[in-house]
Amino acid sequence: MNHNHRRNAYAYRRRKSPLLNPVLRVLLAALALVLIVLLCIGMTSLMPEVAPLDASPSPDPNATPTPEPTPTPEPTITPTPAIYAPFGAQYGHGDSSLIPETPTPEPTAIPTPSPIPSPTQVPTATPIGYTALKKGAKGPSIVKMQESLIALGYLDGSADGDFGSGTQQAVIQFQAVNGLSADGIAGKQTLTLLFSDEALPASAAPEMDYLVLVNRENKLDKGYAPSDLVKIADVIPSSVLKVKYKGTKANRTATEALGRMLEAAIADGVSNWQVSSAYRKYSDQQALVDQSVAKYKKNNPDWSRERCLSATYQTVAPAGTSEHMTGLAFDITVPGVSFTGTEQQKWLHKHCSQYGFIVRFTKDKEKITGFLAESWHFRYVGVEAAQVMTANNWCLEEYIEKMGLNH
Ligand SMILES: [Zn+2]
Secondary structure, eight states: OHHHHHHHHHHHHHHTOGGGOHHHHHHHHHHHHHHHHHHHHHHHHHHHHHOOTTSSOOSOTTSOOOOOOOOOOOOOOOOOOOTTSOHHHHTTSSOGGGSOOOOOOOTTSOOOSSOOOOOSSOOOOOOOOOOOBOTTOBSHHHHHHHHHHHHTTSOOSOOOSBOOHHHHHHHHHHHHHTTSOOOSOBOHHHHHHHTSTTOOOGGGSOOGGGGOOOSSSSOOOTTOOOSSEEEHHHHSOTTTEEESSTTOEEEHHHHHHHHHHHHHHHHTTOOOEEEEEOOOOHHHHHHHHHHHHHHHHHHOTTSOHHHHHHHHTTTSOOTTOOGGGGTOEEEEEBTTBOOTTSHHHHHHHHHGGGGTEEEEEOGGGHHHHSSOOEEEEEEEOOHHHHHHHHHHTOOHHHHHHHTTTTO
16 A cells, blocks of 8 residues: 555656646747757857867967968060160169069968968069170160179270170170170170179189289290299199109199199099199290200201291290299199190090189180190189180180280
């Protein structure tokens, strides 16, 4: 009974549960509906904060950087060839209307998680219209070029807009000093450099120290004494170089360059080097002349002294006209072998300019140098000058003239 009573009581409570009351059930259902609607509204407004998965990356430093939208390709702008336009304008120093504007990139691209390399440089607007300036040209572009050449010390006088031989000489000198191919034609490369901040002035040309010009027209006098002479054997080990006549001297800088050059040759597998001659005094040179004259006279008894001397001067420099007097020249040979055609000669002719040497007397410059070709005679002029001379196939006489060093 007690048990039954409890069951009945339970059954009563179930029966009396408020959920079973129809009025309350309707009210509760309405309340639940309102709650669901409210919850939905709340969820929607919270979305960006709650769901970061597809949104922009968080400011986490380890996160992948936001990919930049790919800029729309720049429209190709073809400027009208402005032959007589001032060159400053073509290079952005003048009329800015010639410079195409860089369009603003349109952020239309959809960012993707894979990082697209963003362009690091704004594409430079390079005008395409272009005319190389050469001798005979006239006009405002020549004036502009001449003004720059005058400002840098390459040209005297005023800018007259006429590309004559004086202007051509100035362009050649500018090109040579600035390490360009010195053809006297102001092309794109020359003009770009000329109008830039990197243009070297005429005063940047190498100093004459190692460029001293000695030839039949430019004699050194008896009293000429070069400074900084050293015994070659004191600088270059005998394992690298044999000095034919003990005690032979040369300029210190030139000798050090010679040592570096021959060590490089040996590293390339070319060895067995000898110096037959380097520094010679005026009296030494005179002795060579006298010896040669005596030899011609002995072999040709009917020759006059004048004819013997003339024959001698074909190959032996008159006293005062040999650059061996400067201490900057070396006769490089191979012991017991005629030098021309040897692998040593070929290696030196190919590489000597890198070490500041030139082959001083070549076949094609005989008329300018006044001496027959000598494959063994190397003259130190410094690396910069040697490379300009070699690149332009100039002998020393031509180089000095083109660089304006003979004034
Ligand atoms: Zn020589």
